[in-house]
Amino acid sequence: MKRSNLTAAEKEKILAELHRDLAARQTGYRERALKIMPHICARCGRAFEGKRLKELTVHHRDHNHDNNPPDGSNWELLCIYCHDHEHDKGSIAGFFDVSSIEKEKTDAARIANPFAALDSMLKPKS
Secondary structure, three states, rough: OOOOHHHHHHHHHHHHHHHHHHHHHHOOHHHHHHHHHOOOOOOOOOEOOHHHHHHHEEEOOOOOOOOOOOOOOOOEEHHHHHHHHHHHHHOOOOOOOHHHHHHHHHHHHOOOOOOHHHHHHHHHOO
């Protein structure tokens, strides 16, 4: 592929577009969050800097991506792993039937309780 030589006006136009795009991204909620919050994952506590900063994501606490208050009160910075885990929690929340788990716990407690007669064994015999 042959490169064409750009004129000074074309180079200036491209550079202006790049600066405009950069300014638009910096006004986005991720850039604002990175400016006002420490670059640390709110869940696991890992710190991010340099090239690894791209692994830090903005999580919306109320899961509404349109709710972006200027103080960042709806955001938390999470690493990509903790962010995935946070969203996976919601998808598996209804997977287990809690009533059957509670029933199993009470059945197990009724069947075998190794400490059931412990207090009578500890009482001094008179």
